[in-house]
Amino acid sequence: MTKSIQFNISAHDSSSLARVGQLDLPHGSVQTPIFMPVGTYGTVKAMTPRDLEEAHAQIILGNTFHLWLRPGLEVVKKHGGLHRFMAWDKPILTDSGGFQVFSLGALRKISEEGVTFASPINGDKLFMSPEVSMEIQAVLNSDIAMQFDECTPYESHGKATTEKTAQQSLELSLRWGERSIQRFRELETGNGLFGIVQGGMFENLRELSLAGVSEQGFDGIAIGGLSVGEPKPEFERILNFTAPKLPAHLPHYLMGVGTPEDLILAVSLGIDMFDCVMPTRNARNGWLFTRFGDLKLRNSGYKDDDRPLDPSCACYTCKHFTRSYLNHLQKANEILGSQLNTIHNLSYYLQLMTEVREAISQARFQAYREEFHRNRQRGVEPGQD
Amino acid sequence: MTKSIQFNISAHDSSSLARVGQLDLPHGSVQTPIFMPVGTYGTVKAMTPRDLEEAHAQIILGNTFHLWLRPGLEVVKKHGGLHRFMAWDKPILTDSGGFQVFSLGALRKISEEGVTFASPINGDKLFMSPEVSMEIQAVLNSDIAMQFDECTPYESHGKATTEKTAQQSLELSLRWGERSIQRFRELETGNGLFGIVQGGMFENLRELSLAGVSEQGFDGIAIGGLSVGEPKPEFERILNFTAPKLPAHLPHYLMGVGTPEDLILAVSLGIDMFDCVMPTRNARNGWLFTRFGDLKLRNSGYKDDDRPLDPSCACYTCKHFTRSYLNHLQKANEILGSQLNTIHNLSYYLQLMTEVREAISQARFQAYREEFHRNRQRGVEPGQD
Ligand SMILES: [Zn+2]
Ligand SMILES: [Zn+2]
Numbered sequence: 128m129t130k131s132i133q134f135n136i137s138a139h140d141s142s143s144l145a146r147v148g149q150l151d152l153p154h155g156s157v158q159t160p161i162f163m164p165v166g167t168y169g170t171v172k173a174m175t176p177r178d179l180e181e182a183h184a185q186i187i188l189g190n191t192f193h194l195w196l197r198p199g200l201e202v203v204k205k206h207g208g209l210h211r212f213m214a215w216d217k218p219i220l221t222d223s224g225g226f227q228v229f230s231l232g233a234l235r236k237i238s239e240e241g242v243t244f245a246s247p248i249n250g251d252k253l254f255m256s257p258e259v260s261m262e263i264q265a266v267l268n269s270d271i272a273m274q275f276d277e278c279t280p281y282e283s284h285g286k287a288t289t290e291k292t293a294q295q296s297l298e299l300s301l302r303w304g305e306r307s308i309q310r311f312r313e314l315e316t317g318n319g320l321f322g323i324v325q326g327g328m329f330e331n332l333r334e335l336s337l338a339g340v341s342e343q344g345f346d347g348i349a350i351g352g353l354s355v356g357e358p359k360p361e362f363e364r365i366l367n368f369t370a371p372k373l374p375a376h377l378p379h380y381l382m383g384v385g386t387p388e389d390l391i392l393a394v395s396l397g398i399d400m401f402d403c404v405m406p407t408r409n410a411r412n413g414w415l416f417t418r419f420g421d422l423k424l425r426n427s428g429y430k431d432d433d434r435p436l437d438p439s440c441a442c443y444t445c446k447h448f449t450r451s452y453l454n455h456l457q458k459a460n461e462i463l464g465s466q467l468n469t470i471h472n473l474s475y476y477l478q479l480m481t482e483v484r485e486a487i488s489q490a491r492f493q494a495y496r497e498e499f500h501r502n503r504q505r506g507v508e509p510g511q512d
Numbered sequence: 513m514t515k516s517i518q519f520n521i522s523a524h525d526s527s528s529l530a531r532v533g534q535l536d537l538p539h540g541s542v543q544t545p546i547f548m549p550v551g552t553y554g555t556v557k558a559m560t561p562r563d564l565e566e567a568h569a570q571i572i573l574g575n576t577f578h579l580w581l582r583p584g585l586e587v588v589k590k591h592g593g594l595h596r597f598m599a600w601d602k603p604i605l606t607d608s609g610g611f612q613v614f615s616l617g618a619l620r621k622i623s624e625e626g627v628t629f630a631s632p633i634n635g636d637k638l639f640m641s642p643e644v645s646m647e648i649q650a651v652l653n654s655d656i657a658m659q660f661d662e663c664t665p666y667e668s669h670g671k672a673t674t675e676k677t678a679q680q681s682l683e684l685s686l687r688w689g690e691r692s693i694q695r696f697r698e699l700e701t702g703n704g705l706f707g708i709v710q711g712g713m714f715e716n717l718r719e720l721s722l723a724g725v726s727e728q729g730f731d732g733i734a735i736g737g738l739s740v741g742e743p744k745p746e747f748e749r750i751l752n753f754t755a756p757k758l759p760a761h762l763p764h765y766l767m768g769v770g771t772p773e774d775l776i777l778a779v780s781l782g783i784d785m786f787d788c789v790m791p792t793r794n795a796r797n798g799w800l801f802t803r804f805g806d807l808k809l810r811n812s813g814y815k816d817d818d819r820p821l822d823p824s825c826a827c828y829t830c831k832h833f834t835r836s837y838l839n840h841l842q843k844a845n846e847i848l849g850s851q852l853n854t855i856h857n858l859s860y861y862l863q864l865m866t867e868v869r870e871a872i873s874q875a876r877f878q879a880y881r882e883e884f885h886r887n888r889q890r891g892v893e894p895g896q897d
Contacts, residue, residue: 169840173847176832198815198840205816206834214832430583431590447561447599449591455554455583462558462850 132271132319132346134378142493144371144397147484150347150378152218152270153317154210157185159378159399160483162390162476163220165407167193169203169213172407173465174473176215181443182473183481185217186270188402191263192224192255196248200266208268220321220402221269222382223260223307226278237277239299257306265314272320273349274307276300279327281356293327294335300325301339308343319346321380324369327352328361333369347378347400354383354403363392370396387416387479391499394483395492406476410468413457416475422450422507424468429454437507442474443467517656517704517731519763527878529756529782532869535732535763537603537655538702539595542570544763544784545868547775547861548605550792552578554588554598557792558850559858561600566828567858568866571603571655573787576648577612577640581633585651593653605706605787606654607767608645608692611663622662624684642691650699657705658734659692661685664712666741678712679720685710686724693728704731706765709754712737713746718754732763732785739768739788748777755781772801772864776884779868780877791861795853798842801860805891807835809853814839822892827859828852 133151140146150157164171164179167190171179179187189209198212206212209219228235228242235244241256257275264272279296280288288296304322311320322345326332340348350369353362366381370393373379380400381393390401406416413424417437422429432450444453444467456464479499486495518536525531535542549556549564552575556564564572574594583597591597594604613620613627620629626641642660649657664681665673673681689707696705707730711717725733735754738747751766755778758764765785766778775786791801798809802822807814817835829838829852841849864884871880 168844168846169837170846170848173851175828175848175851177828197844198836202816202836202840205818205836212834212837212840214837431587433590443560443562449597451583451587451590452554452597452599455587455597459553459582461553461555462847463555463560465847466558466560466851 131317134347134376136376138488138490140395140487140492141490143395145394145483145487145492146397146399147487148378148399150399152186152319154216154218154270155185157218158484160390160394160480161185161400162406162480163188163400163402164473164476165190165402165404166213166215168197169194169209171469171473173411173462173469174407176213178443178466178470179215179473180217182470183477184473187215187217187219189219189221189267189269190224190227191221191260191267192227194267195224195263196246200263204266208266210268218270219267220271220400221264221267221273223273223275224255224263225260225275228255229278229280239302241275257303258310261307261310261314265311265316265318268316268318270318271347272311272316272318274300274304274320274322274345276303276323276325276351278355279325279352281328281361288327290327290329290332293325293329293332296327297325297332297336297339301336301343304340304343304345308345321345321347321349321378323349323351323382324373325352326369328357328365330365330368333365334372337369337372341374345377347380348373349380349382350398351382353381354385362389366393366396370398373397387476387503388500390476390479391483391496395496406472407469410472411465413453413464413468415468416472417507418475418502419508420503420506424450424454424457424464426454436471437475440471440475440478442471444471444474516702519732519761521761523873523875525780525872525877526875528780530779530868530872530877531782531784532872533763533784535784537571537704539601539603539655540570542603543869545775545779545865546570546785547791547865548573548785548787549858549861550575550787550789551598551600553582554579554594556854556858558796558847558854559792561598563828563851563855564600564858565602567855568862569602569858571605572600574604574606574652574654575609575612576606576645576652577609579652580609580648581631585648589651593651595653603655604652605656605785606649606652606658608658608660609640609648610645610660613640614663614665624687642688643695646692646695646699650696650701650703653701653703655703656732657696657701657703659685659689659705659707659730661688661708661710661736663740664710664737666713666746673712675712675714675717678710678714678717681712682710682717682721682724686721686728689725689728689730693730706730706732706734706763708734708736708767709758710737711754713742713750715750715753718750719757722754722757726759730762732765733758734765734767735783736767738766739770751778751781755783758782772861772888773885775861775864776868776881780881791857792854795857796850798838798849798853800853801857802892803860803887804893805888807892809835809839809842809849811839821856822860825856825859825863827856829856829859
C-alpha cells in the first residue's frame, strides 16, 4: 500500500509455516518474528527507553485511545509525535483505539458512522470513527497504524456471541476498514496501515473476513478477536484455522497474545508479530517467565535463594540480583522490584524471539521447539516450599 | 578508632568552615562534602544500582531497623552482607535503628538496657540495645555503623521537650555510645563507627553531649536530633552553635538534612556528610529540585512545556525527556515518572556536592554560594499558570 513499508522473508521452516523476515519501517528495521512490549500511556511501565533497548526491543506498541485522552493530541503534536514525546526513536505500532472504546460497555453507543462515548477521564462526550482513529494515529506518527474495527467479543453478559452477531460485526469492520484506508491515504503520513481479521469463533466467518481484508490492500494483516476470554482449545482452533490462510507475502500480527507457549505455537503457524501486556503486567505482580518455567516471586521458597532468576539469562536483573533480593523487593512492594522484574520478563520474551529467528534461519526450528517445551516443563527448582 | 577508616582534609575555605576531604572506607573512597541517598529496605527507591552510579552516588545509607525486620538477618547473612544483597559495591553507612524504634511511640518501652517493642510487621516482641544494634550492623557489614542513641524529640504530645528530659536523654545516649563502642570493638568488622551529638534545642546540652562524644574515640561524629520538627530558626541556631565545635579532624555528618539551601549552609559550617529522604521522596510526588528553583510537576503550566527540567543538568532524565512528558507521567501515576524524577533529584543533589567541592578546592566557595542562591531564587519559568 505504501512504499515506506517493506517486508522481506529470508527463511522458511520446512516442518511448519514459521518464517524469518525483516520489516523495514520509517524508524528502522524489525527482525521477525518479534514481540512488541506494550506502552499504553507513552511508557512501557517501569522501563526507561534504555532498558527497552537493552532488552532488545525493536518495536513497541502505543495505545491510541489512552494517548488521545491523556496527554491529548496537542501535547503529542507539540513534540512532533509519540517518538520524541517518549524518547523512543525505534519503530512504534499503534492500535486503533477501537478495543478500548468497545470495552467501555454501557458508556458507548455504536452506529455505522462510529462510536460515541463518555471520556472515562473527565466525562467529556467523545466520538471515535475510522477517520478519527486514522487522524489520531497520524498525529502519534506511529510507523504502523491499525485499521479501526470492532473487536467481536467472545461473550456478552455471559452469553457467547452468536454467528449472526459475529457476522454483522465483521461486516461492519470491513466497511470501517475501507474508510480507514481512504482516510489513511489522504493523510500521507509515510507510515503503514494493517488490516484486522475478525469473525469470532466461527471458521466460515474467519474465512469471510480474511477474504475481505486481504483484498483491501493493507501493508500487513492482523488476527484480532482472539485472547478475548475464550477457552484455550477455542483459541487454538481459530488460530490453527486462520493463521495458515493469511496472505503469505504480508507481515502477520497476532494481537494481544500471549504466553511463551502461545508464541511458539503461533510462530509455527506463520505469525510474525505479537503484543501482550502479560510479561509487563505479570512482572509487576512478581510472576516471572523463564526458560525453565514460571516463577512466582512471593513463594517463600525464594526467601533465601541466592541464585539468579534464570542462570541462562543475560539481562541486567539476572546478572546482578538474587531471587532472594527480588522476593524481598516484591514483599516490601518496592518500585525497584517492578523495574527489575519487567527488565527480566521482557528480556526473556525478546530473547525467545531471537532464538526462534536463529533456529528457523538455521533450519532447526522443530528441534528448538522440542527443547523449548522440555526446558519450560523442567521447572525453576524453587528450593524448599 | 579503626585503621580501616581514614579521613584527610585537602582544602579549607577561607571565608567559612567549609572543607574538602576524602574518606577512605573498606568499599572505596568518598569525596566530601557528600550527600548519601537513603536506601531504606536495601533499595534507594526507584533506582537501580547503575542509576545510582550514574548519578555519581559515592555512598548510600541503609536502615538497620527496616532491614532487621525485612528481609531479616539470615537472608542478608546468606549474601555476606548488604552490599551483595542489593548489588551495590560502593560504601554504605547504616543508621543504628534507634530513630525508628523510638518512633514506634506507645509500642515501645525504654529501659537502661535498651528498648523492647512489638514488630510493626508481625507483632513479634523484639529487643534493641547498643549491643544488638552493633551486631545487626556487623551482619549488614556497612562501611560506617552508627552508635545506638536516643534521638531527643523536639516535642512530645504537642509539648516541647524540657531541658531536664533532653539532658537525661543525652546522658543515656552517652552511656549507650560507650556500650556501642565496646561491642563494636569486639566484633572486629574492619568497618568504622560514628558517634552522635544530641542535646535537643539547648546549647549548653549540645556542648555537654559534644564533650562526651568527642572523648569516646569514634571514627566520625554526627549531629542528631535536628530536622525533627523544630522551626527553621531553631534548626539554624543549633546547627550554627554545634557544627563549628565538632572535632576538626573527624568527618562531620548532619543526619536527616535537608534542602539544597540547608546543605549549603551546613557545608559552610564544616559539615562533610548528609542524608535525607527529601530528594527521593519528593521525586515520587513530582517535586523536583533544580539549579533554578523547585518545580512541581503537576502544575498545569508544564503540560506542554517541551523543555528539559533543568537545561544545565546532564542527567539521563534532563538529556532525554521534556517537562511535558514528566508532567504526563506524574498525572498518569506511571512508575517511570518516579524513576526519572528520582534520577534527576539525586543527580542534582550530587552535582551540587561536586560543585561545592570544586568551589572550595578552587578558593571560590563564597562566590559559589552567592551564585547558588541567585540561581535558586531565579525560578524555573513554568510557562503559563
Ligand atoms: Zn533475566
Ligand atoms: Zn536532571
